Amino acid sequence: MPTKILITDDSSFARKQMTRALPSEWDVEVLNAADGKEAIDVLLKDAPKVMFLDLNMPVMDGYETLEAIIKQDIEVIVIVVSGDIQPLAVQRVTEMGALEFVKKPINKEELSEVLRAHAIFDLNAKVVAAKSTKALTTLVSETEKTDMQEGYQEIANVAMGRAADLLAKLLDSFVVMPIPLVNMIEVSELRMAIQQVDDNDMVSGVCQGFIGAGIAGEALLIFNEASFEDIADLMKYVGDIDESVQVELLMDIANVLIGACLKGIAEQLDISFSQGHPLVIGRHVKVDDLLSQNARRWTKTLTIEMGYKIEDKNISCDLLLLFTEDSIKPLDELVSYLID
Amino acid sequence: MSEIDVKELQRIMGMLRSIDVGLMVLDEDFTIKVWNDFMTNHSGIRGEHVIGTNLFDRFNDLPEDWLRNKTRSVFQLNNSAFTTWEQRPYLFKFNNYRPITGTADFMYQNITFLPLSSADGTVDHIGVIVYDVTDVAVGRMALEQANEEIGKLRKSVSKKQS
Numbered sequence: 254m255p256t257k258i259l260i261t262d263d264s265s266f267a268r269k270q271m272t273r274a275l276p277s278e279w280d281v282e283v284l285n286a287a288d289g290k291e292a293i294d295v296l297l298k299d300a301p302k303v304m305f306l307d308l309n310m311p312v313m314d315g316y317e318t319l320e321a322i323i324k325q326d327i328e329v330i331v332i333v334v335s336g337d338i339q340p341l342a343v344q345r346v347t348e349m350g351a352l353e354f355v356k357k358p359i360n361k362e363e364l365s366e367v368l369r370a371h372a373i374f375d376l377n378a379k380v381v382a383a384k385s386t387k388a389l390t391t392l393v394s395e396t397e398k399t400d401m402q403e404g405y406q407e408i409a410n411v412a413m414g415r416a417a418d419l420l421a422k423l424l425d426s427f428v429v430m431p432i433p434l435v436n437m438i439e440v441s442e443l444r445m446a447i448q449q450v451d452d453n454d455m456v457s458g459v460c461q462g463f464i465g466a467g468i469a470g471e472a473l474l475i476f477n478e479a480s481f482e483d484i485a486d487l488m489k490y491v492g493d494i495d496e497s498v499q500v501e502l503l504m505d506i507a508n509v510l511i512g513a514c515l516k517g518i519a520e521q522l523d524i525s526f527s528q529g530h531p532l533v534i535g536r537h538v539k540v541d542d543l544l545s546q547n548a549r550r551w552t553k554t555l556t557i558e559m560g561y562k563i564e565d566k567n568i569s570c571d572l573l574l575l576f577t578e579d580s581i582k583p584l585d586e587l588v589s590y591l592i593d
Numbered sequence: 594m595s596e597i598d599v600k601e602l603q604r605i606m607g608m609l610r611s612i613d614v615g616l617m618v619l620d621e622d623f624t625i626k627v628w629n630d631f632m633t634n635h636s637g638i639r640g641e642h643v644i645g646t647n648l649f650d651r652f653n654d655l656p657e658d659w660l661r662n663k664t665r666s667v668f669q670l671n672n673s674a675f676t677t678w679e680q681r682p683y684l685f686k687f688n689n690y691r692p693i694t695g696t697a698d699f700m701y702q703n704i705t706f707l708p709l710s711s712a713d714g715t716v717d718h719i720g721v722i723v724y725d726v727t728d729v730a731v732g733r734m735a736l737e738q739a740n741e742e743i744g745k746l747r748k749s750v751s752k753k754q755s
Contacts, residue, residue: 419670461675500680505666512672530703530724531675 255282257301261292263310266403274359279374289313296327308335309432319349336414337430339421357411404588409433409557412517419513424487427564434558459507461531466524467583470576472511480568522587615723623648635687667706671716674706678730701730
């Protein structure tokens with residue numbers, strides 16, 4: 254009888270990647286869930302033996318799912334598969350009963366090793382049942398068609414996780430990661446999107462251009478000025494937080510977030526980016542003014558929006574990656590290699 | 594390495610030596626390992642006199658705490674760091690490249706710190722790139738000043754009208 258396993262991830266791209274990473278000799282029936290709530294329903298109904306769980310999901314995230322599993326006393330082996338690789342995230346899920354933590358993007362050898370180490374599935378042991386490809390083929394038809402946006406979303410998710418990990422190390426705190434938003438938007442929409450980010454507060458920003466492999470764009474970090482005091486505190490700056498200290502802090506955060514994020518994306522696509530020198534823009538201005546000056550040269554842009562928050566602190570910033578219209582074709586090609 | 598490769602390398606080295614941006618390589622103890630012509634010519638100190646010496650011993654007016662702080666994340670996180678002239682006008686106090694017609698007293702600098710990793714992947718050196726951005730800085734400051742004056746003029750005009 255095949256082993257029932259449950260893959261819980263909001264991205265169908267990630268679920269597919271996960272399914273592909275499973276040892277092909279493992280006789281499994283793959284069940285899918287797009288969030289924690291769906292996962293709990295499947296756990297109660299089908300009682301799968303092993304569950305692969307993402308942390309960043311809408312409706313009910315990975316942590317809440319683990320909590321529900323404990324509360325309802327459900328028997329299942331949980332392996333967390335996450336782009337959020339902060340040591341504190343690993344510690345938390347382990348404390349909540351997860352057996353193992355595997356970082357995204359998932360790698361076949363690593364997964365086999367984890368499954369072997371915990372005696373869940375061992376290729377060399379004689380427990381291997383007859384090879385069954387049936388489960389996998391039914392899965393593919395079950396999963397909805399993977400769309401490019403899902404691919405982008407997952408790449409952004411992994412890159413965001415790496416950046417959060419570095420930021421957490423720099424600030425020695427836990428970084429709360431929401432799901433990155435990937436959208437094709439018009440200039441006017443971009444302005445609106447940013448406007449929503451912060452309507453009243455004064456913000457500062459840093460922008461930095463990047464280019465490589467036919468892909469070009471700009472990273473824009475938008476920083477709420479109310480955050481400076483807490484950031485200065487975490488980075489152990491002493492003395493007054495005057496203008497120059499603020500620029501200093503802004504650049505430190507920008508260096509880490511933009512650098513790590515771009516590196517995370519480039520590594521996944523197997524390319525490399527050159528980064529231009531960052532520019533401090535619009536000190537103490539309204540968000541709207543940040544864009545109004547030079548928003549005439551382009552009409553549409555692919556945007557990846559990532560919001561970062563530091564737990565228990567009044568610190569929030571938004572990182573926007575804006576890709577030019579010309580970059581979309583080469584980007585699509587690179588992402589499609591990952592999907593196939 | 595074949596002869597062609599060596600020649601190619603010599604050409605690349607020649608370019609790096611004479612390129613018009615400052616290049617410097619430091620190890621974890623801030624010992625200077627590479628110092629190109631730009632650095633020599635603007636500091637007046639030749640490579641053979643600085644290579645192998647400690648950066649802070651050699652240039653004791655450098656902001657040591659700041660620089661150690663800035664480079665820590667480069668070493669630890671294997672991540673580039675950038676600083677702009679707005680943040681700190683210069684790292685090395687060099688004279689303006691145009692001593693006759695230039696208006697600034699010193700060279701405004703943007704700095705890039707790059708992690709350089711050894712064969713085993715650990716970052717044990719950093720590359721420092723010094724860009725001369727005096728023209729940009731002077732232009733920006735002149736613009737800001739002009740805007741300020743326009744603002745003042747506007748206020749005085751509206752006062753007179755009311």
